Structures are given as C-alpha cells and as structure tokens.
Amino acid sequence: MQKFYRLSVNIVKILTLLLAVFLFIGSFLTTCYAENMETQQVLLRFDNPLWNLLELAGYGLLFACCLSLSGKAGVKFRRGLLVFTLGLILLLGGMLIVFGRTVPAADALSVYNAAAEWILGNKDIIHPTFSYLSYYPQQIGLMAFLELLLRLWNLTGLSVPAWHFVKLVYVCLLCVAVLFQYRSLRYLWPDDWEPVSCCYLILVCCNLPMILYSSFVYGEIPSFAMLSVGLFLLLKLLADCIPAHSVETTSPDGTRVVATSHALSAVTVFTALGSILFLTLSVMLRKNSLILIIAVLLVLFFETLRPGRSGRACIGLMAMAVCLTITSVGVLPLVQKCYEKKAGNTLSSGVTAMSYFAMGMQESSRGCGWYNGFNIDTYDAAGMNSDAANAISRAAINERIAYFREHPGYAVNFYLHKHLSQWADGTYASRQATLATYGGRSDFLKEVYEGSLASAYIEWGNAWQNVLYLGMLLFCIATVRKRRPGNGSANAAANDDFRFRNLCLYTYTGLIAVLGGFLFHTIWEANSRYIFVYSLLLMPYCAAGVHDGLVRLAAWRSNRTLTRHSNS
Template identity: 25%
Template sequence: MKKILGNIALILGTILISFTFILTIIYNTLISTDWHERVYTSRVPVILYFIYLIVLLILIIGYPILKKINTKILLTFVLSLFILAGLYLVFNADTYLRPADQMSVWNSVKNINSGNYIDFKRGQYLDFHPLQLGLVTFERLMAAFSENITFMYFLNLLFNIGSIILLWLISNIVYKNVVVQNLTAIISVLFAPLLFNTLFVYGNVYGLTFLLGAVYTQLLSLNKKGKKRIIYSICTVILAGMAYLVKPNFEIGIVAIAIVYFLAIFREKRYIILVFGTLLVIPTVNVTLEKIYSYEVNKNISLNGGVPKITYLVMGLNETSDGRIGWYSGYNDQSFLNNDYNAYKTEKVAKKDLRKRIDYLKKHKTYTRKIFVKKVISTWTDSTYQSIWNGPLPTWGGKINTDIMRIIYIKDGESKLYKFIRYGSVVIVWTIFLFSIICTLLYLMGKMNIDENYLLYAVIFFIGGFLFHTIWETKAQYMYQYTASLIPVASVGLCKVMDFIWNRIKGLRSK
C-alpha cells in the first residue's frame, strides 16, 4: 500500500513538474520594478537553448573532476563566494523597506517592542492581518538585538547559508555520492533567490531554513533508532512549528512532512504519533499566539479574525485590469475596508463574488483554460522568483549606493548584468526541473535506489505549492521554496545521467 500511494504521488508530481518545465523552456517572465508589479512574459531567446547544451556538455566533461573533489572543500569554497556576494548586498543595500507587508510587519515590531499597540486597533495592519503575528513575534526577538535593517539583512544571509548547508546535508542522505553532494552545493549557491532574498526582510527566508531543518531531522528520525529517533522527531516538530510561525504558507510543507510520516506507518505503526504531532503544531502555534497577545494587548486577539481567507481565493481566480491572473489586486484589503472591518460581512460578500466567478468560469471553459495557463506561466517562469524585485528598488523609494547595485537594480531589468542574472537563472531552473523529472522517473522504473522519504517529501511539497497557488493568490516570489527543495533530487538525476554517459564512453573505448 505504501508503494502504491507513494508512486501515485510521484507520478502526479512528475506530471506537474514536467508541465512547469515545459513552460519555463518556452516562456520567461519579468516583473516590473514599479508600484504596479506588472507581468511581462516573453519567449525564451533561442540562443539560450544552445548555451544550455554547452553548459551540460561542460558538466559532463567535468564529471571525473567532480568525483575527485572533496565535497567539504567544494562546499566551503562555493559558500565563501556566496558569503562574499551576500555581504556585498548586505552592506551596500539601502536600509529602506518598501511600503508593503515587510515594512508594515517591521513597523509593528518596533511599535509593540516600545509598548505601542496601535497596530491592533480597528483598521490597522494587525487588525487586517493577525496571521502575521507569528512573523512579528520572531522579528521582535531579533529586534531585541538590533533594529538596524542592515542587521536584518545579515540575519537573512545567515539563514540562506543555513538553507544551502541543509540542502547539502540532505543530499548526503538522499544518495550518498560525492558527485551528488558537489552538484547540490554548486546548484544551491547559483540558485538566485537564495542570494538576492538576502534583502527581503520577510518570513519566506526564515521559514525555508526552518522547514529544511525539519525535513533533515525527519530523515534522521526515519533512519535512526532508540533515543536518537526520539530526539530527531522532537526537533522535526519544533522546527516545523517555527516554519509555520514565521510564514503560515509553510503549512504545505508541514503537511508534506506529515504525509511522509504517514507512509512510514506501513513500516512501523508508531509513526502515527508523529503524523498527529506534526499536524498539531499548526493549531498549537495559533492558540499560543492568541493567548500571548490577548494577554499583552489586554483584548481578545483571534488569528481567524481580520481579512477572511476566502478573499484570497476570489483574488486568485480573477483577472486584473492590466491582465494579471490571480496576482495581488487589493481585493482582500479593500473588501474588508468596504465592509467596515467586519470579517463576517466581508466573508459573506466574498462568497457571493466567488460563486459569480465560478459560474462565469464554468460557462466560459476556453477562457478558463487560457487564464489558468497564463496564471501558471506568470507564477513559475520568472527565473529569479522576484528575488531582485523583493529588494529595496529605487522606484519604491530606495537609494542605490554603488555602481554594481545600480546595474542590478535598474528599472525593469534593462541592464546587461540583470539580463545575465535573469537568463543565467533560467539555466539553473531548467537543470533543477529536468533532472528532478529524470530522477523521479528512474526511481519509478526501479532503476535507482535512493532515500525515497526525501523524494516523496520534495515532490509532495511541489504538488501542494503548485495546486494551492493555482487557485489562491499568486506571486513568483512564493514559488522559490518549492523549486529549491528539488535541488538534491535534481543533483541525483544529473549525477545518474553523467554516470551513464561516462560508462557508455568507457564501454566504447574498451571495444
């Protein structure tokens, strides 16, 4: 039964990853760097296909070298380069947070830490979005050390380094092979969002590191016995709770972890405890936050209050005046405002709007197919996953302090350096998707023996993210964690292809 259920998930995941890969081969999306967050989609330049073939050829030629390089030395070397680039961003970026969620959360942090609870009042930020209280809590702890934004950038850099190390550690469990570990280190460092999100003071960065930590300890708990298993299991639950605390969207990853534990029940029934233990972190975090802030603010705080979730679903199914499908349009906040900050009234209106929209989509099936494809394209084909857009852009009020920063953060990605990063990132994304597909297919065909637990997690996590944002509010920046989690899987697939080619070459030489 475990094998059947696991294979069903892997087959579905392979289909969705393949669909996404095909879209990235054809299209590339650029997000405007102005207030309007416009989506510009164009065809991938033909020359990039030839460049990619050359890159693959270089990798294949370099296979014997990758086999000989000590993986710890290579990790140290590429991380050193990553750290240097990250420190350049940290100390040269303007300490300006754009007037959106990251600024609103940070202002709430400073207000609450100074004893000012204005953000909880009617019509204020935390009245609109009480689910941000987890991130507010985490950043309050960080702000106790320093309220300097440069410090927060540096903290992000540390978390991104942590994510790279965790991906490398995970790859050692997934498939113990020096080439796989070396490829994981190289691809992770070259994956643009892990560098450029250093300047994104928001929960995505912290959440991914905590989630990868939870997955790593889960793998250890599934491969160890006795006290170590218990310790690693507890760590998994705690780290999963931290991921959810800073970014509720990571509940998709928590569910994926729970599913992996559920499939392990067919091996040992005791894992049922961890299925429920993992899932219970979500209500536990919610209830804890409600009690803490209800006591601190001296008023009833409910995380179910504020803007109703259904408004995000309505927004996710609608088209804006500039042709964006499912991207932020302000419908959620405006609807809450129009209904006098009343969640019940807002939800009632949103349900009517949702019914109207679904009826329209049912009657216009051709249009429906087109807009969902368009939505997926705009969501998944930005090879940088908005990571540069997330930074302190000058069009949002930020200042550019160096020539290099000016070239990278120029308006609408017009510079040659921006284009190099953008299209270089396409090559990395193609590699992740293509070889994840190959790895999964080889496993399904019984051609490869790897740790199936991580393969299942990464694929299920991708399925969850793909399906969720297909109907929910979407943005390219929400997707990078799903792609990043596939890196160890892709490294195994690429290693197997390289190994196959070299074995064929050796076979021909021996004849």
Template identity: 25%
Template sequence: MLKKLTNFIFQFGYFLILALAAILLFFLGLQIFFSHSYIPLEIAEGIRFENNPLIFYPLLLAFLGLLILSRFWLNKLTAPKLFIFLSLFYLLAAAYLIINSSGLIRADAKHVFNAALAFNRGDYSSLTTLGGYMYRNPHQLGLMSLERLYALISPTSQFIFSINLVWIILSNFLIYRITAKLNKDELVHKYTILLTFLFFPQFFFILFAYGTIPGFFFCLLGFYLLLLFNDKPSFHYGLLAAISLSIACLLRNNYIIFVLMVLGIYFLSLFQTWSFKKLLLLGTILACLFLSGKAINRYYEDLVGHTIGEGTPKIAYVTMGLRDDPNRKTLGGWYDAYNTKILKRNGYDEKKAEQMAIQDLKQLLLNFLKNPSYALRFFYEKVKSTWTEPTFQSIWTGPQLERQQYTATPLLRSIYEEKEGYQRLNLFGLVLLSSIYLLTSCFLLYQIFWAQKSLSVFELYPYVFFLGGFFFHFFWETKSQYVYIYILLLLPTAAQVLSLNKQKLTRQN
C-alpha cells in the first residue's frame, strides 16, 4: 500500500512538472512567433512590443534546417574537440570585446565594485554610513567579497570581464558534462556544446561585472557534484556540492531558486527510491546555506564593529514587481526604484519600511481584484516583456553612450549604439529563442503523450528550474536579464530533439 502511494506521488509530480513546463513554454513560443519585446539602448529600461518582421519566418526555417544538417559535420568531430575549437574562437572574440570596451561599469555593479575597493583600503563607509549602498543592500556582501579577492590580483573592471570569460567557458563545459551524465547520445552532447556557444547573450554578459555569471557556475558545479554523488554516494561529493550551492546563493540571492530545484528533485526522488543518504544530503545543503549566510554576516559585523541590519526589506521587491508607475518608461513589474527609495522615505527604519511595503502590496492586490481586466493585461505584459526579449538585456547592460561608456571599433559601435549590428543580433536572437521554445515544447509534448520511457528524476532539472524562475518573476520584480539562465539550461533539451532520427524514435517506442 505504501509503495503504491509513493509511486503515485512520484508519477503525479513527474506529470505535473512536464505538463506545466510544456504549457508555459508553448505559450511563450506562441507569443514570440508573432511579436516580441524590444529594449532600446537607453538609460531607462523602456521595453516595448514589436511585430516580427516577415523575414523572421524564412530565417527560422533556414536556421532549424541548418541545425539539422549540421549533424553531418558534427559526426566528424568528437565532443571534446568541438568544445576546444569553439572555446578558442570564444576566447578570441571575447578578447576583441574586452580590449575595445572602455571598462566603465555602472549601477549596482559599480557600487559593489567600488565598495570592494574601499573595503580593501580599510574604508567601510558603504556599509556603516546610514543609507550607504551596502547598508541598504547587505545581500551583496557575498559578491563584494568575491570582488575584494579579484581586486587583490588586479583592481580593474577589465580583470572582472576576463574572469567572467573563464566562468562562462567553465559553465559551458559543465552544461556539456551534466548533459553527458544524463544522456549517453554523443550527438546530443555535440548539439549542446554548439547551442551553448551560439547563445550570444551569455557572451555579451562578459561585460556585466555582477554576480550572475560566477553564481551560475557554482550552481552548475553543485549540480554536477550531486550527479556524481548519485552514482557513488560519497560524503566529499555531497559536502562540496552543498558548499558550491551556498557560494552561488551568496553571490546572487536569486540562485536560491536553483537550490530549491535541487531540493525538490531530491525530495521527489525519495518517493521513487528511499535513501537515508539522500535525506542526509538535503540536510547538509540546508545547513550549509544557513551557516554560510550567518558566517559572512558575522565576519563583516566583526570587521565593522556593529550589527548589520536587513537593509531593504525583501517584500519591497514583491511590491515593486506588482507596481505600474505611469511616470516611468518601464512596464509594470519592472524595476522602478521603489526598493531604493522606501528606506529613505522611512528614515532608514527597516521595520517601518517593511510595514509600508506590505501596506502598498495589499493595496495593489485589492486593485487587481477590483480590476480583473487590468490585472490580466498587467501580468500578460509582464510575462511577455520578460521572456520574449531576444537579447535578455545582455547588450543593454554593456557600454551606453548616454552614460559616457564607449567602444572603439565600428562593429562594436554598430552593436552598442543601437545601429545595424544591434538590429541583426535582435533578429538572430529572435530566431534562436523561438527555436528553443519550439524544440523544447515538442520534446515535452512527446514525453507526455508518446514516449514509452520516462525521464529520470534528475533529467527534470531544467524544467523544475524554469518553472521556479517563471513563477518567481511572475510576482517578484522582473527584468529580462534575470531569466536568460533558465533558457540556457533548456538548450540540452533542444539538442535532444535535433539529434532524433527515425531509428531513435522507433527504438524509444
């Protein structure tokens, strides 16, 4: 009886994950097939919706055709050789990008970097001064600590860009190795490698001196170690995985979604195969998360000599994610500086700021209830603007003329000054993103209705992660730059569709 119950829970969870992911990805694919989001390269994130140009449709067919035909030359290379070749090309392109950029950074990235340099000089004012950046954003202490280490080697933004390049290539390698652990088809490995290097937003994020890229690497490293742990339950694998995931969350708090995905998958696997070691692993991950956060706060409290507050209340990000400020160019739910102003409005009293955010949130929810048509339009535009912007702000986060950030070559100016280069990248990104949604939707529908063999619980990880990111940013403050990581991890699924042929389909059925 117990076995039947646990099997039912597992099968229900399995079906629910695939069905929800398929519905949402099909919806996004349908949206982007006719129109997409476009972000001008201006200071304000004034995203707008545009109809797809007619040339998009033949280009989409041509791109999918080229991907399918590319199997003939992919079969002539081994996966390691393909990875090395594309990595070398990536290194050359990245060197060109870094050398020909001014190196100036802005916004949060600039504040964290300046705080790191100041801390290394013994100046803690950004954390100790009322209203200072780190005072308002103590969740950035993990990233600041990493940049303090960077600064000991070279206190320049170009060095951070160079290290970003290393993190990205290592992340691409881990995506390939994770795919190889979960799928033995070498053609899938090769397509995965090809698609990760074709995914250009990751490349342009090299110039984004923030915690997303290194944090993503530690997420992938943690998950790869967990796959090794699953093959051979070893204390070392489990502990290193827990530490890696904790580092990821210290560098970028949003990666708690990845950790929750891992916990959810392992919890679901308990209903398939009970293991005390799995349960112990879950406890180890939770303990490392808790202790790492406490440890870094304690270190900086001892350093500055007083308690560190909560800073901007987290609920303010939810309130901001449900606001629609008519006085700003941004769409509803996008960043509108609400979180940066709420502490100041309340004299930096964190409790009062939290109470105001809660009260504002209640008013927003009441407004949605009173105006369901407005609520539907609000969330539709929020979702569409987040998930159908082909560049994921990877170029918007780079050099901007309005901010006196310059590039040195005609090609880069064409991209970063919103000329022909930027338009072509938008078009290619539109084709690429549409292909990912289409191929992933097809794969999930096939798994639900026709496949005889179920996916393993660990093969569910990109869909659980995607669902977590989708529902998180449905309510939380949103930007398209936040969600590229969820799309990136769908690439191995697209690779599986591209690698299929009649013989494989017959064998699976």
C-alpha cells in the first residue's frame, strides 16, 4: 500500500509538471483576447518575451518586498494584508456595482428571469418543451439560489433592480472564498503557510478579472465560494481530524510495521458532513464543479491507502466518498423533482452532452470549438428527443474525426488554437461576460470594456496569468526535485527541498482538478470563461511556488557571496 500511495503521488507530480510547462509556454509566448465586443472573436498574438520577463521581474520585486515586510513586521503585517485584501474586494466590487451597472444577459438572464417568473407564480417555467429549463435543466440549482436571493430582496420593498443586490451578495461570497482559501494554506503547507499566505494575498489583490466577475450574475462566484469552504473542511479533516500519525516499529523477523490508533470524534463527523454539504452545493450552483468533485473522490480513495491510517479512519473516508458521490450526483435531480412537484409538470432531459462534444470539434465565429449553436439546433431538429440528438451528434463527431485524419496539420492547429483561446486569455472573457448594461456605466469603465483602456486591461491580465503559471511551474518543479544531502552551504535548506519533500496526495487536490479540467475542456465546448475557476484554484500553488523560488534565489545569492568572500 505504501508503494502504491507513493506511486500515485509521483504520477500526480509528473502529470501536473507537464501541464504547468504546457500552460506557461502557451501563456508566455502568446495572448488570446477579444477586441470587438459585438463579434467577440478570439484573436491570437505573439508576445514579446523581453517585455514579459520585465513584467515577471516587477511582480517578483513586489513579492520580495511583501515578504521582506512580513519578515520584519511579523503577524501584524499578514493580518493587515488580509484585511486590506478583503477591504479592496469589497470596495472595488461595490464600485463596480455602482459605476459598472452590469446586468444579466444570455444564459444568466434566462436563469434570473426564470427565478423571477417563478416567484410571480408562473408555473410554466417548469415545462417539458417550451421553457428555458426544458433545454438546460442543469440550471435548476442556480435558479433555486437566485429565487432565495430575490425573495429576500422583495422583503425590503425597494424598487431598485434585484440584480444589484445579487451582485452585492456575490462580492461578499468572493470575500468568503478568498478567506477560506487563505485559511486552507495552513493545511496545505503547515511549515511555510505564513509567508506563502502573503504571496497569495498579493495575487488576489492583482486579480482584476476576479473583481470583474463579482458582477457576473451566474454560477461561478457562489459555486467557487462553496468549493472553497468545502475544500477547507476537507483539508482540515485529513490534516487535523484523521491524520495518518504513524508509529513505525520493527517486528522480530525484521519487518517494519506501521501502526496507529485514532478515534473518530464528533468534530471529525461534523467536519466531514460540512465538507460534503458545501461541495454538494457547489455542484448545485454549477454542474461543472463535478470535475473538482471527481478530484476529491480520487483523493479520498487514495488517502484510505495511505500508510498509517487506522481501519476506522479508512472506513470513514470511504463512507464520506460514497456520501459525496450520492449527494453530488443527486442534488440537481432532487431540486428538479421538488420544482416539478410544485408545478405539477415535468422538464425534458435537456440538450445532450454528446452535442457539446460535437460542437467542441467544430469551427465557430468566435474561435475553434466555441459555441456555434450546434447543441441547441440539434436538440430542436431532433424534436427534443435525446436519442435522436445523440445520433446526430455522433454522426457529426465521426465526420470531424474523419476530416482530422485526412488533415492532421489542420487538426493540430485546431486544437492548439482551441487550447490557447481558453488557457492563454488572461482576462478569462470577463469583459464579454459582464458587458451587458442598461445604461449608466461610467466613462472610465466604458474605456475598459471597449475603449482605450481595453488593451491595458488585457496586458494586465496577461502579466498576471504569466505569474500564475510560472508560480505553478516553480511549485511543480520543486515537488519533483530529488532530495540532496545538505553540505553546510547557505543553500543547503533549499537543496533539501524541505518544503515539498513529503507532501500528501490531498495537497494536490486543486491541481488534480485543474488537470481534469484541462482534459475535459479540450474536448468540451470551448470558452475562456470556463477556465476562470481553475485560475482561482491555482493561486495557492502559485503562491507556494513563488515563495519557494524567492527562497532559492536568496539562498543562491547568499552562496555566491560566501564563495566570493572565501576566494578573496
């Protein structure tokens, strides 16, 4: 079991390292962006490496100054930086509500209107053929959440549009997400979480697309807030409540025996139930969160194989995995059944997943594999029959596969552009997602969306994304480095890889989710908005990588100084 567990950790290390290299190279050399907000066509440009290096150096200087101040002021600086970060999110998010005046549009507007109509007593929202939910029943969970918020707003009796209140709630939820991700650092890297947390908070402060998305009335922000709480409780469970505290002994025949004793307490049970609850809510609000749930289930399974776990702990972890599987898969059908019972009607099974896979292989006016209407057109052409829609989609997939085989160069170019259009867009389509307004947007923000400041915003996002991927790469490199014995030099600690040498598999939960998301969105419908949540998941790993890189750089410089002095 011990060898199998270590093998699993090593496989994760290698795969995430390869992914980090691929993401950083693509982001460092290119930038994907949209200039025309009407067509929203994704454009590709090659970057100036020297300029990107200069931007990375500027961020490195910012991180170094932050760590220097943290080393001098200690815990007061870190707590002050946390308060400043949360205050900045509230301030900028509030200003965006007042001066940005973003309103729901497209799918977001459809879900919002469905919740509003349901409150007014329109039961036709639940209908097998002509309602929005007939096509996209997976939105029923988000509709339930928006219904709750709209009912709370209606109690105030104010005439201001309720979506402004929803956006205010989203700003608060964004603070919740940042706070719990910050608290998770203590369990991810217990020895270095304080300096890593400073780097993390700097990343948050510079993440402008995250602020812009706080006004996006859809599932990303509330779902990520639930994910952050659920992952925090999961890490607390595995690190504190049922740690693999082991005692290694030698039997008379020379065999090493690892034993442990641990009693499951009420705190452990409530922590596990809390994690299941919030992770399930994240799926209810955004079905794509199932990708992270799969990562959590894999971690739970392999953590039961970790040396040192007691039998009761292993049974508890497996029971948690089973419960999480049931709740995450069943939450949306359960919510749907509740609405169907109240409406006295049913919903159709909706647009098929197969049609999304087919659409992900097709050309689009916006980019390779982006939305072109194939999924909903196919569902309509099939008379809203899932089997017929799947048959059409399979035929379209086979047609594209045949074309890719005949034109391999085109296939490589297609998927390369599809990848870059999603993972090399540092704005994560935040302007496109929050573009809609009914008037009143400030002149400054108009310039950000479609004017002279748009290019500056794109460049800012590209620089931030380069830092994100570089930090991830530095972390992944540090985890796969072979341990070297210390030689008494100034960089012995850095060579020893004391930070990342004995990481547990649950440390990589976020990276496993990003790896799964990368594979999924390679074949699914493309959109850089879908990558936004993965960028947030990468921030703790980037912070750890940046901190480790700066420590190694300082140790290298110190070693060079000592070498020069000894030679002189």
